[in-house]
Amino acid sequence: MTTIADVARHAGVSVATVSHVMNRTRHVEPETAERVRAAIAALRYSPNSVARSLRRGETKTIGLLLPDNSNPFFASVARQIEDAGFISGYTVILCNSDGNAEKEERYLSVLMAKQIDGLIFAGSSDHARVFARLLPSVPAVLLDREIQSVNVDSVLVDHVHGGYLAGKHLVGLGHRKIGVIGGPRDSSSSPARLRGFVRALEEAGLELRPSSIVDSDYHFAGGRLAMEQLMAQAPDITALFACNDLMAMGALTLLRSRGLRVPDDMSMIGFDDIPYAVTTWPPLTTIAQPVEKIGTRAVSLLLERLSEPEAPSRREVLAPVLVERESCAPPRR
Amino acid sequence: MTTIADVARHAGVSVATVSHVMNRTRHVEPETAERVRAAIAALRYSPNSVARSLRRGETKTIGLLLPDNSNPFFASVARQIEDAGFISGYTVILCNSDGNAEKEERYLSVLMAKQIDGLIFAGSSDHARVFARLLPSVPAVLLDREIQSVNVDSVLVDHVHGGYLAGKHLVGLGHRKIGVIGGPRDSSSSPARLRGFVRALEEAGLELRPSSIVDSDYHFAGGRLAMEQLMAQAPDITALFACNDLMAMGALTLLRSRGLRVPDDMSMIGFDDIPYAVTTWPPLTTIAQPVEKIGTRAVSLLLERLSEPEAPSRREVLAPVLVERESCAPPRR
DNA sequence: GCGCGACATCGGCAATCGTCGTCATAGGCT
DNA sequence: AGCCTATGACGACGATTGCCGATGTCGCGC
Numbered sequence: 207m208t209t210i211a212d213v214a215r216h217a218g219v220s221v222a223t224v225s226h227v228m229n230r231t232r233h234v235e236p237e238t239a240e241r242v243r244a245a246i247a248a249l250r251y252s253p254n255s256v257a258r259s260l261r262r263g264e265t266k267t268i269g270l271l272l273p274d275n276s277n278p279f280f281a282s283v284a285r286q287i288e289d290a291g292f293i294s295g296y297t298v299i300l301c302n303s304d305g306n307a308e309k310e311e312r313y314l315s316v317l318m319a320k321q322i323d324g325l326i327f328a329g330s331s332d333h334a335r336v337f338a339r340l341l342p343s344v345p346a347v348l349l350d351r352e353i354q355s356v357n358v359d360s361v362l363v364d365h366v367h368g369g370y371l372a373g374k375h376l377v378g379l380g381h382r383k384i385g386v387i388g389g390p391r392d393s394s395s396s397p398a399r400l401r402g403f404v405r406a407l408e409e410a411g412l413e414l415r416p417s418s419i420v421d422s423d424y425h426f427a428g429g430r431l432a433m434e435q436l437m438a439q440a441p442d443i444t445a446l447f448a449c450n451d452l453m454a455m456g457a458l459t460l461l462r463s464r465g466l467r468v469p470d471d472m473s474m475i476g477f478d479d480i481p482y483a484v485t486t487w488p489p490l491t492t493i494a495q496p497v498e499k500i501g502t503r504a505v506s507l508l509l510e511r512l513s514e515p516e517a518p519s520r521r522e523v524l525a526p527v528l529v530e531r532e533s534c535a536p537p538r539r
Numbered sequence: 540m541t542t543i544a545d546v547a548r549h550a551g552v553s554v555a556t557v558s559h560v561m562n563r564t565r566h567v568e569p570e571t572a573e574r575v576r577a578a579i580a581a582l583r584y585s586p587n588s589v590a591r592s593l594r595r596g597e598t599k600t601i602g603l604l605l606p607d608n609s610n611p612f613f614a615s616v617a618r619q620i621e622d623a624g625f626i627s628g629y630t631v632i633l634c635n636s637d638g639n640a641e642k643e644e645r646y647l648s649v650l651m652a653k654q655i656d657g658l659i660f661a662g663s664s665d666h667a668r669v670f671a672r673l674l675p676s677v678p679a680v681l682l683d684r685e686i687q688s689v690n691v692d693s694v695l696v697d698h699v700h701g702g703y704l705a706g707k708h709l710v711g712l713g714h715r716k717i718g719v720i721g722g723p724r725d726s727s728s729s730p731a732r733l734r735g736f737v738r739a740l741e742e743a744g745l746e747l748r749p750s751s752i753v754d755s756d757y758h759f760a761g762g763r764l765a766m767e768q769l770m771a772q773a774p775d776i777t778a779l780f781a782c783n784d785l786m787a788m789g790a791l792t793l794l795r796s797r798g799l800r801v802p803d804d805m806s807m808i809g810f811d812d813i814p815y816a817v818t819t820w821p822p823l824t825t826i827a828q829p830v831e832k833i834g835t836r837a838v839s840l841l842l843e844r845l846s847e848p849e850a851p852s853r854r855e856v857l858a859p860v861l862v863e864r865e866s867c868a869p870p871r872r
Numbered sequence: 873g874c875g876c877g878a879c880a881t882c883g884g885c886a887a888t889c890g891t892c893g894t895c896a897t898a899g900g901c902t
Numbered sequence: 903a904g905c906c907t908a909t910g911a912c913g914a915c916g917a918t919t920g921c922c923g924a925t926g927t928c929g930c931g932c
Contacts, residue, residue, distance in 0.1 A: 209916055220884045225918060232919095235882065255652040256598065257916035259589045260889050267653075270633075275608065276618040276814075285609040288635050297649060300603075300633040302621050316630060319588040320600075426818065455818045462820055481609075482815045485759065485788045487795055542890055553910045558892055565893095568908065590890030593915050873932105880927075888918085895913100901906075 208249045217245035228253065259321065267297050268508065269317035272328040272349075273305040278480040279450075279497065280328065283349070286501025287326060294509055296323070303329075318344060324508045327351075345511045347504045350394050352521055359507040360521040361500055365398035368493040368526035372399070372447050372475050373406025375491070375528055380536045381445040381473060382412060386419040387432040387457060389449040393424070396449045399477060403447055418443055422453055429456025437464070444472060444537035451476035451483045451492055458486055458533075469535035479529050488532035496524045541582045550578035561586065592654065600630050601841065602650035605661040605682075606638040611813040612783075612830065613661065616682070619834025620659060627842055629656070636662075651677060657841045660684075678844045680837045683727050685854055692840040693854040694833055698731035701826040701859035705732070705780050705808050706739025708824070708861055713869045714778040714806060715745060719752040720765040720790060722782040726757070729782045732810060736780055751776055755786055762789025770797070777805060777870035784809035784816045784825055791819055791866075802868035812862050821865035829857045 214221040219238060226232050227242040234242070245251070259265040268291055272280045288298045299322065301313040310329065317325060328349040345357055352360040376384055386403065389396030404414050418440035422428040429448060433456065436443070448454035454476030461472055468474050468488055476483060479494030503522055511517065547554040552571060559565045560575040567575070578584070592598040601624055605613045621631045632655065634646040643662065650658060661682040678690050685693040709717055719736065722729030737747050751773035755761035762781060766789065769776070781787035787809030794805055801807050801821055809816060812827030836855055844850060 207916090210918095211916080221917080222885080222919075223883060226883090229918080233881075238882085252648065252652050254593075254654060254916055255649075256589055256593045256654050257889090258918075260587075260593050260891095261916080261918045263889075265589065267632075274618065275621070276611070276614040278609070278611065278614070281609040281611070281614045284633070285607065285635060288608070288633055292634075292646075297653065298633050299600075300617070300621055300631050301625075302618060313625075315585065316588075319585050320630065321587060321589050426814070459818070459820070459822075481759070482818060485792070485815060486818060487792070487820050489792075540890090543892095544890080554891080555893080555911080556909060559909090562892080566908075571908085587890050590915090591892080593889090593917090594891045594893090596915075875932090876930090878928085878930105881925085883922105883924085885920105885922080887920085890915105892914090893912105896911075897909085899907090899909105902904090 207254075208251050210251070210253065212249055213242065213245045213251045216249060217242045263321075264323050265321050266295055267299060267320065267322050268505075269299045269301060269313075269320075269322040269325045269327075271301040271303055271310065271313050271317070271325065274302055275300060278482065279478050279495070282481070282497040283328070283501045283504075286498050287505055290502050290505035294505070296505075296509075305329075324512055326504050326508060345508060345515065347508045347511075349500065349504060354519075356519060357511070357515070359511060359519050361504045361507065362521060362523045363395070363495050363500070364523050364525055365395045366402035366405075368477060368495075369399035369402025369404075369447075370406045371402075371526065371528045372477065372493050373403040374409075375475060375530075375534065376445045376447065376473060377406060377410045377412065379445070379473065379534060382537075383440070383443045384412075384414070384418065384445045384447060385436045385440050385443040386414065387429055387436065387446065387448040387453050388419060388421040389424045389453070391421060396424075399449050415440070424450050424452060426452045426456040426459075429453025430460045431456075433457035433460040445534070446472060446474045448474065448476050451478045451480045451490060454490055454492070454533075455482070455486055458490075468533050470538065473534040473537070475534055477526075483529075484531070486533075491531045491534045492529050493526045494529045495526050499524050540587070541584045543584070543586065545582055546575065546578045546584045549582060550575045597656050598654045599628055600632060600653065600655050601838075602632045602634060602646075602653075602655040602658045602660075604634040604636055604643065604646050604650070604658065607635055608633060611815065612811050612828070615814070615830040616661070616834045616837075619831050620838055623835045623838035627838070629838075629842075638662075657845055659837050659841060678841060678848065680841045680844075682833065682837060687852075689852060690844070690848070692844060692852050694837045694840065695854060695856045696728070696828050696833070697856050697858055698728045699735035699738075701810060701828075702732035702735025702737075702780075703739045704735075704859065704861045705810065705826050706736040707742075708808060708863075708867065709778045709780065709806060710739055710743045710745065712778070712806065712867060715870075716773070716776045717745075717747070717751065717778045717780060718769045718773050718776040719747065720762055720769065720779065720781040720786050721752060721754040722757045722786070724754060729757075732782050748773070757783050757785060759785045759789040759792075762786025763793045764789075766790035766793040778867070779805060779807045781807065781809050784811045784813045784823060787823055787825070787866075788815070788819055791823075801866050803871065806867040806870070808867055810859075816862075817864070819866075824864045824867045825862050826859045827862045828859050832857050 210221045210224050214224045227239045275284050291298050303310040325346040329351050348360045420432040420436045422432040476490050476492035479492045483490040483492050543554050543557050547557045560567050560572045608617050636643040658679040662684050681693045753765040753769050755765040809823050809825035812825045816823040816825050
């Protein structure tokens with residue numbers, strides 16, 4: 207390891223001068239500066255960020271804590287965040303909590319110990335506890351959650367509106383008996399999507415019978431299972447709203463194995479617009495979350511807070527949009 | 540920020556004692572230790588990892604540099620690596636290079652400056668340069684690449700064998716005219732897969748006509764396009780080998796839009812076994828890469844090297860396996 | 873034209889960030 | 903006296919930065 211002292215010696219100046227040359231933090235005689243730069247190049251010196259962080263009190267690192275980076279939705283968000291962060295000179299530490307509160311807490315402790323400059327947190331279920339203890343001590347941006355606290359901003363998606371769009375679309379096509387596959391009850395998103403969906407039905411004078419809704423887990427296999435149960439409970443439905451695309455895809459598979467065709471026998475709409483929604487047959491009509499925006503806005507909010515720690519906390523609400531593909535049609539019966 | 544000195548003061552001992560209590564690095568009178576622990580708890584003290592890293596010369600951090608974490612294959616690998624690393628007390632810095640050599644180099648510099656303890660690198664194309672300059676200075680594990688160098692291990696998948704399995708499977712079903720959609724020529728994997736595939740054909744006395752192979756880019760849209768071109772160039776093929784699942788899925792979509800049915804009119808086999816391969820209709824027969832193994836083995840190799848820096852470098856070859864689903868059948872004509 | 877003080881320019885010393893490990897020391901025991 | 907045992911003091915680790923000192927430049931008054 208070559209250090210700044212080696213460079214200083216090699217260039218015949220003090221370490222202070224080397225530091226000032228690197229950081230352009232005060233004027234240095236051009237000739238001297240050149241000598242320093244030559245020494246840096248000759249020794250292939252690269253400053254030790256750990257030492258720098260200790261001294262400066264900032265690590266140029268942000269923590270990204272989410273349930274599962276292999277879920278395509280989070281994968282995209284993570285990608286956006288990593289990109290946006292890197293452009294601004296920040297590096298991202300990736301953490302997968304599986305939505306497990308205990309894991310979240312462990313990760314948070316590690317991240318705090320590592321002195322991250324900021325945190326982007328996609329919590330899953332109930333973690334008010336975690337928040338209360340740890341969050342306010344580091345600038346943070348919450349995804350799809352909010353708490354009232356200094357230092358914590360939120361990027362939210364208007365799930366209620368998304369659900370409403372989904373309902374409106376199906377109702378508009380003429381469907382009257384509609385089934386639903388819900389996500390986890392303790393997620394922030396699924397209940398909201400449902401709420402909006404129900405409102406759309408009500409506006410059309412329809413109601414959602416308890417028998418035509420089955421809760422599941424946001425996964426492919428779960429969607430398949432839920433669809434099976436739904437067929438048994440509510441065989442007369444002509445359309446389906448799945449609270450995310452993965453479950454919609456699972457449901458699609460089940461329908462096909464039963465010889466039912468989409469959209470002829472059953473219309474189907476999902477939520478998220480993951481990249482694989484175009485991959486099914488028929489391509490899935492869905493409510494798109496603005497993934498790129500979520501990531502880039504989260505980073506922006508975080509960076510702005512870093513530069514202005516005392517600003518009032520902000521919540522940014524992004525609008526989902528309906529993406530019509532080919533899995534919805536008017537009912538035949 | 541509370542520091543070890545605050546704890547020492549609060550407990551009425553020296554900082555050395557506090558440190559030794561935390562790290563169990565020398566005997567401390569139980570009573571004193573208890574007092575120290577109480578102080579730690581009372582002050583909610585957590586040691587500053589940055590200072591610790593500077594002092595100890597290790598950061599408990601590994602860098603993960605890959606083309607794109609939103610590609611489902613890499614997403615899964617990243618997940619495995621993050622999990623395995625965390626269990627052993629390591630934290631992961633995520634970097635996306637897009638396979639761009641310049642970006643790779645920039646990321647590597649940053650990672651080195653941050654004093655990562657080790658690197659897991661899924662390089663994409665030509666980066667001998669990058670390697671030569673930077674790699675040997677940090678313990679590293681290469682995914683799907685190898686270079687001869689101390690300090691660098693490799694986890695490889697036997698792509699040749701995978702391609703061979705694919706070819707064998709199609710030939711075994713009776714196909715004689717087979718099309719291929721290739722990946723990027725400069726990737727490490729695609730040419731190898733092709734090589735194995737061709738060997739399987741040759742063993743059956745078949746040859747791969749140049750007109751029945753189209754190169755693409757490993758993406759969904761690329762696969763769709765390639766399939767279109769292939770239909771024009773080689774309309775008589777009865778089966779297709781796509782060098783990855785995403786392209787297979789694209790091809791599938793195109794076939795469907797042309798009114799062709801899989802596997803009745805065209806058999807199709809992919810490569811990777813991404814989670815969405817079960818999601819298509821029909822579910823995709825494919826050559827599975829052992830994703831979990833890739834991640835966990837990479838971490839193991841890295842940790843072993845960290846504990847034994849001078850050990851001879853190792854290459855670990857993992858075997859892909861055929862996963863039969865429903866996209867292949869004997870030819871009808 | 874000369875002498876002197878004010879001021880700008882440039883570089884080095886040393887303190888500092890928080891932790892850990894080595895060496896030193898005080899006390900109690902045999 | 904000699905030897906443990908338990909703990910404390912202190913100097914790295916590598917970089918940044920406030921402060922001071924040395925040198926050079928300039929202007930002014932006589």
